[in-house]
Amino acid sequence: MELVHSQLNTSQKRLDVFDWLYAALIVVAAVVAEQQYGQYMDIYEHSILIGSTLGLIALGWFWKSWRWFFPLTGALALAAIALYAGDINQGQSRFFLRYLLSSQSAIMWMCTLFFLAMAVFWAALFSRSAFLEQFATGLTWAASVMGLTGLFVRWDESYLISPDIGHIPVSNLYEVFVLFCLITALMYLYYAERVATRRMGAFVLPIICAAVGFILWYTFDRQAHEIQPLIPALQSWWMKIHVPTNFIGYGAFAIAAMLGIAERLVSRGVLADRLPSADIMEEVMYRAIAVGFLFFTIATILGAMWAADAWGGYWSWDPKETWALIVWLNYAAWLHVRLVKGWRGAVLSWWAIIGLFVTTFAFIGVNMFLSGLHSYGAL
Amino acid sequence: MKTPTRSTVFWASLFDLLSSMRFAIGLLTILAIASVIGTVLQQNQPYPNYVIEFGQFWFTVFEWLGLFDVYHSAWFLILLAFLVLSTSLCIWRNTPGFLKEMRGWREHASERSLAAMSHTALLQGTGTPETVQAYLTSQGFAIKTAQREDGSTMVVGKRGAGNKLGYFFAHIALVVICIGGLMDGNLPLKIGELVGTIRPETRDIPQGQVPAESRLSTSNLSFRGNVTIPENSSADVVFLNAGRGYLVQDLPFIITLKKFRVEYYPTGMPKLFASDIVITDKASGKTREETVKVNHPVHVDGVAIYQASFGDGGSPLALTAWNLAAPAMGPIKVEGRSMNQQPLIANGKPYSLEFGELRVFNIQDMRDNSTVAVNKTFNELLSQAQSVQHEKNLANAGPTIQFKLRDNQGQAFEYHTYMSPLVLEGRSYIVTGVRKEVGQPFSYLRLPLDQEGSLQSFMRLYATLHDTSLYPEIARRAAAKALAGSSISPEMQQQFQFSVEFVLNRFHEGGFRALDEFVQARVPADKQAEVGQTYIKILQAVVVDMMEIAHQRAGLAPFQLNENNYRFLLDSLVAAGILVRDYGSPVFLQLSGFEQVQATGLQLTRSPGKNVVYFGSLILVLGILCMFYIREVRVWVRLGAQDTRLAVSSNRKNRDLEQDFARHQARLLEIVQGKA
Numbered sequence A: 001m002e003l004v005h006s007q008l009n010t011s012q013k014r015l016d017v018f019d020w021l022y023a024a025l026i027v028v029a030a031v032v033a034e035q036q037y038g039q040y041m042d043i044y045e046h047s048i049l050i051g052s053t054l055g056l057i058a059l060g061w062f063w064k065s066w067r068w069f070f071p072l073t074g075a076l077a078l079a080a081i082a083l084y085a086g087d088i089n090q091g092q093s094r095f096f097l098r099y100l101l102s103s104q105s106a107i108m109w110m111c112t113l114f115f116l117a118m119a120v121f122w123a124a125l126f127s128r129s130a131f132l133e134q135f136a137t138g139l140t141w142a143a144s145v146m147g148l149t150g151l152f153v154r155w156d157e158s159y160l161i162s163p164d165i166g167h168i169p170v171s172n173l174y175e176v177f178v179l180f181c182l183i184t185a186l187m188y189l190y191y192a193e194r195v196a197t198r199r200m201g202a203f204v205l206p207i208i209c210a211a212v213g214f215i216l217w218y219t220f221d222r223q224a225h226e227i228q229p230l231i232p233a234l235q236s237w238w239m240k241i242h243v244p245t246n247f248i249g250y251g252a253f254a255i256a257a258m259l260g261i262a263e264r265l266v267s268r269g270v271l272a273d274r275l276p277s278a279d280i281m282e283e284v285m286y287r288a289i290a291v292g293f294l295f296f297t298i299a300t301i302l303g304a305m306w307a308a309d310a311w312g313g314y315w316s317w318d319p320k321e322t323w324a325l326i327v328w329l330n331y332a333a334w335l336h337v338r339l340v341k342g343w344r345g346a347v348l349s350w351w352a353i354i355g356l357f358v359t360t361f362a363f364i365g366v367n368m369f370l371s372g373l374h375s376y377g378a379l
Numbered sequence B: 001m002k003t004p005t006r007s008t009v010f011w012a013s014l015f016d017l018l019s020s021m022r023f024a025i026g027l028l029t030i031l032a033i034a035s036v037i038g039t040v041l042q043q044n045q046p047y048p049n050y051v052i053e054f055g056q057f058w059f060t061v062f063e064w065l066g067l068f069d070v071y072h073s074a075w076f077l078i079l080l081a082f083l084v085l086s087t088s089l090c091i092w093r094n095t096p097g098f099l100k101e102m103r104g105w106r107e108h109a110s111e112r113s114l115a116a117m118s119h120t121a122l123l124q125g126t127g128t129p130e131t132v133q134a135y136l137t138s139q140g141f142a143i144k145t146a147q148r149e150d151g152s153t154m155v156v157g158k159r160g161a162g163n164k165l166g167y168f169f170a171h172i173a174l175v176v177i178c179i180g181g182l183m184d185g186n187l188p189l190k191i192g193e194l195v196g197t198i199r200p201e202t203r204d205i206p207q208g209q210v211p212a213e214s215r216l217s218t219s220n221l222s223f224r225g226n227v228t229i230p231e232n233s234s235a236d237v238v239f240l241n242a243g244r245g246y247l248v249q250d251l252p253f254i255i256t257l258k259k260f261r262v263e264y265y266p267t268g269m270p271k272l273f274a275s276d277i278v279i280t281d282k283a284s285g286k287t288r289e290e291t292v293k294v295n296h297p298v299h300v301d302g303v304a305i306y307q308a309s310f311g312d313g314g315s316p317l318a319l320t321a322w323n324l325a326a327p328a329m330g331p332i333k334v335e336g337r338s339m340n341q342q343p344l345i346a347n348g349k350p351y352s353l354e355f356g357e358l359r360v361f362n363i364q365d366m367r368d369n370s371t372v373a374v375n376k377t378f379n380e381l382l383s384q385a386q387s388v389q390h391e392k393n394l395a396n397a398g399p400t401i402q403f404k405l406r407d408n409q410g411q412a413f414e415y416h417t418y419m420s421p422l423v424l425e426g427r428s429y430i431v432t433g434v435r436k437e438v439g440q441p442f443s444y445l446r447l448p449l450d451q452e453g454s455l456q457s458f459m460r461l462y463a464t465l466h467d468t469s470l471y472p473e474i475a476r477r478a479a480a481k482a483l484a485g486s487s488i489s490p491e492m493q494q495q496f497q498f499s500v501e502f503v504l505n506r507f508h509e510g511g512f513r514a515l516d517e518f519v520q521a522r523v524p525a526d527k528q529a530e531v532g533q534t535y536i537k538i539l540q541a542v543v544v545d546m547m548e549i550a551h552q553r554a555g556l557a558p559f560q561l562n563e564n565n566y567r568f569l570l571d572s573l574v575a576a577g578i579l580v581r582d583y584g585s586p587v588f589l590q591l592s593g594f595e596q597v598q599a600t601g602l603q604l605t606r607s608p609g610k611n612v613v614y615f616g617s618l619i620l621v622l623g624i625l626c627m628f629y630i631r632e633v634r635v636w637v638r639l640g641a642q643d644t645r646l647a648v649s650s651n652r653k654n655r656d657l658e659q660d661f662a663r664h665q666a667r668l669l670e671i672v673q674g675k676a
């Protein structure tokens, strides 16, 4: 418990010189982006750029690790772009692109590193080794760096293939799975710092690795990693904000469910002396669901506003919309039960676990089994 | 005080139930489960589809339950209404208490109740109210100081009132959103239908003839309807789905489609759908030109116009028709219009020719589909996974037209014809798909084209095949050749001639299938393969004789046999073998030209509730933010003569509270002990 207290609230300290340096860097990057690409953006995209700049600065000030993470991925992505030198075919011939920084290589590195991280987290759990825990955390960071770099590079590659094909890589199931892994890992890393325990990793990494497994299958069996142009329904700046927002929600719900499993085990005495206390995990579970609920609410509203532009109605009871509502109602009920009725323990953990099944269905089940207006990518 | 009557007790407990958390959670769960139904069962399909899928009995049951349009069914709307009611009552019930709590300071809280709080401490030493006030203010608290009867001073600090505001925001937002949704819903139409002032039209009649009780005036506040407009045509109404029928919504303006545009990426995926339209205001006659694109609706008079779909708007077609009963006659021209039907007389019998959609682009991946993952080496797989771009062998197969030919018994065959020839190994073919039933795959047939790129040569041969009176002559020639080449002996000549005629007759009756059926039925199993081979050899030989005769009859130069021509004959034989029996139509129709007229499918909506819903959404998000991320914290500091009581409370009993408490306790201790 002591640990927890001393670490809480570190983020509320005053801004230091690195905060300002980081902010300056982001502003410079935004200005350069504006100068280079401003002429191609519409008013909404300008607003998104400004919004992202402010958001990124806020994120860096709020979570100090972000201050090195984000610039590092940016630098790697820029290196890759420089190596490409405007020619997509360099991806196969330049050594660093082919084996490290082309989007596919980066994403494959991300996959590998996540598997390694999971293995090391479990080894740390059984050997009670703080060093291994730290190592696994490092691997998770490395995987996240490669994942975000991969997405950035993929964004550029899509434009290298052809300017009219270029688009942000959140447009199909393959790309959003990478995003899911990335966001889930980052949220976990944040909470691990907040409550100063790395031991939850052994439970969070498996869900990430499940998604990685899907990515690999999707790549090798279906060649889903090929960059496809955007169909008219997806050619909208709404996509840029709706999809990532949604995935913060999904990632948070996934973490909550995995902690639900851990909480259930610990309260039955399994691994109890190796995992954080049930209390801590319950609280992180609550925090994750709260963040997830907030972002999921925003994402659903953004989705409705997009639908109003694309399909002629903000709510059409399309299966994907309806399942988003189901997920939302589910977590609204969860929050009431915890916050208003004051429930704790078994029921909430189970509920969070079942919640993940509901969420997963809304995420991929709908695409696989139900037909509707969401042309997002059938399996 | 009045004693409560029975009925007030009833209403009070109903109020308690409806505004209770238990009821709310139950409702959320039931709504979630009910919503699933409409996602599993496809909504708003044509009713006959449901009857086919579920059978008459279940269809009736499901229709009664409103399962074909769950989200507009009475019971679902009632559930939603209960949610609104319950949330409203909840707000109503909590408002006085929450307001009182927000305003109150509880500065007169007794020492006993302070000591009983979960985060409380008695500190030795005391200080002045001013220092405590200064400390609490510096921590962001609003403060109030009170002198107490026992001589002690109470300083109360309060922070984070926004948390409670959040509750009001979020929950009022829900009610607002539902009201907005209701404004845009079809409740007024449903009520109109129930009362009988509105009656959906179920007949397929021209729009102008739809009676008044199935029409909605332009003053209708909210609607969502669709209309299809061909190029250079106009529309001033949209059609709303209403159960088994439809309603006609009049518009205050006329929409004219000038041009519908589709663009494709090189991969054949669509890149752009856009309609160039002219909008003419009915009252003022003013016009404006607009372009509607997917994701870029056009707004006119509070009506939004969306690109919803597109199709063929009835394109004039030019076709070449070969009479298969008299193929030597040569083709005649037939005119038609896609998406339309017309009569056709063939060999004295009436048919109905029903054209479907003309598709101008048919981009297909010509990659060999057999190279699936299993056949690849690990290295190939790996290098494929490395690159985000792949070679594809894409080609545009050109325009196609789909049509049905229905006889007067109502039986129809359906065809799918490519206009451009398919080129395979340097040879050109006309490709046409045939099927007897919708839903089955087409089976494709390739008719070889001659050097002039025409079906003439094939048809000439086909005519010879049709003329059974020529069979003895063909058989005679074949036998003579066989004799000359010593493949048969003179005694066998008669027998051979007989066999040739037999094979030709069978082939004429039913192509290769008829020959095969005969072999299966009449030839001993161990001889079947051999006999089959012989028949095919005979056909392959006599086809040359047939072509020679065809040339003679047409007065052409004698037929030259070479490898190229022989391939043509063999291809013809294969095509003829299918044409005689499985083609199902007395004429062969070839698409020879068209003038594309496209149609756009627009969706028009008027939704006055939209902004209400957006406003509700905004305060919903604000509310949730306040509820989750503003912590309400209260601090009581009672400064006694010797000692100081500190108590801290928060709406959330979590780690943050522990920490706040520890911090305040440490600071206060310094203050009261005079160390600050």
Ligand code: HEM
Residues within 6 Å of the ligand: A329, A332, A335, A336, A339, A340, B019, B020, B021, B022, B024, B028, B083, B086, B087, B090, B091, B094, B163, B164, B167, B170, B171, B174, B624, B627, B628
């Ligand atoms: C779709 C419907 C609803 C949603 C999405 C919703 C959402 C929420 C959320 C997210 C919270 C935050 C919990 C917290 O931080 O304290 C909350 C609190 C609360 N809700 Fe609801 N709610 C809904 C319906 C209702 C209904 C019908 C009631 C009436 C019984 C209700 C009563 C409350 C109460 C009393 C609180 C606690 C407020 C506080 O003490 O700060 N809610 N609601």
